[in-house]
């Protein structure tokens with residue numbers, strides 16, 4: 113006979129983990145989380161206080177009680193167990209704090225085929241779209257898709273146009289002006305002051321396809337970038353070349369940049385027409401006479417008449433339609449690349 117309920121202490125129901133400490137997830141690699149812990153001398157035993165003296169990286173795994181809940185870079189979490197950060201120690205993440213934003217991609221832009229939306233980064237304030245003005249040539253369709261992902265995640269966007277020594281920014285800037293997207297123009301060896309201003313004190317995610325100068329930028333912004341990344345990899349013991357997931361790097365002036373190697377585009381299958389439309393508040397009223405389920409792309413869309421009547425800027429409608437159609441068709445810019 114099994115003992116009756118309540119005859120044993122219920123160790124599984126640990127109360128709220130009162131002794132848990134806070135941390136910030138800087139890297140995720142196959143079930144191991146690298147977490148920055150700030151010194152906290154306020155609580156705990158003398159032994160704990162000693163442990164908690166310094167700012168350190170702690171490696172942790174997910175507590176079983178979190179089930180399938182994902183933990184991603186940018187998450188703020190609560191940790192228990194060995195939080196010393198010493199080599200070969202492992203803490204446990206027992207809680208993920210509520211997120212202010214969540215950037216996700218559908219699995220349709222990866223090798224996975226299960227159609228699940230994958231969170232990439234939590235709590236980002238800003239998505240920085242890095243695009244070269246030349247070599248490789250800019251891919252507006254990809255920029256559009258990233259903008260849609262940012263609207264969906266409800267985070268700000270910044271267009272960072274690189275390699276301005278090779279081509280002028282005017283064309284691209286004009287294309288994104290109606291969308292109200294902020295931009296900065298940079299080139300290798302040039303000033304990054306304006307960019308730094310946009311980044312200071314915020315959590316920014318960098319996206320852009322190969323060759324646009326993202327590494328050049330990261331290395332200029334975070335002088336210790338390479339060291340920081342290999343430190344993270346050393347902490348997880350995974351070797352320096354194995355990390356393919358996002359890594360958060362701290363900026364000297366405060367704030368974080370999160371590089372997302374391998375994320376060149378976003379699956380947008382989960383983003384609704386309404387979500388994109390919500391980024392165009394000046395056009396929403398014009399849709400009241402649209403047929404039910406209007407895609408706003410086809411004949412019969414009431415927005416044409418609304419704009420023709422002078423209620424909104426035609427360039428805005430054009431931008432809305434460009435973004436709406438960017439959700440469909442080729443996923444990772446394959447069509448564009450083929451041309």
Ligand SMILES: Nc1nc2c(ncn2[C@@H]2O[C@H](COP(=O)(O)OP(=O)(O)OP(=O)(O)O)[C@@H](O)[C@H]2O)c(=O)[nH]1
Pocket residue numbers: 274275276277278298299300301320321322323324325326327328329
């Ligand atoms: N002319 C010019 N070349 C640049 C500039 N910035 C970067 N490059 C060059 O462009 C190439 C690609 O730069 P990276 O920084 O490696 O680009 P990336 O986006 O990190 O590319 P991946 O490492 O493939 O993801 C390198 O040869 C850089 O030296 C720039 O402002 N002007």
Ligand SMILES: [Zn+2]
Pocket residue numbers: 399402403406407408409412413414415
């Ligand atoms: Zn419509």
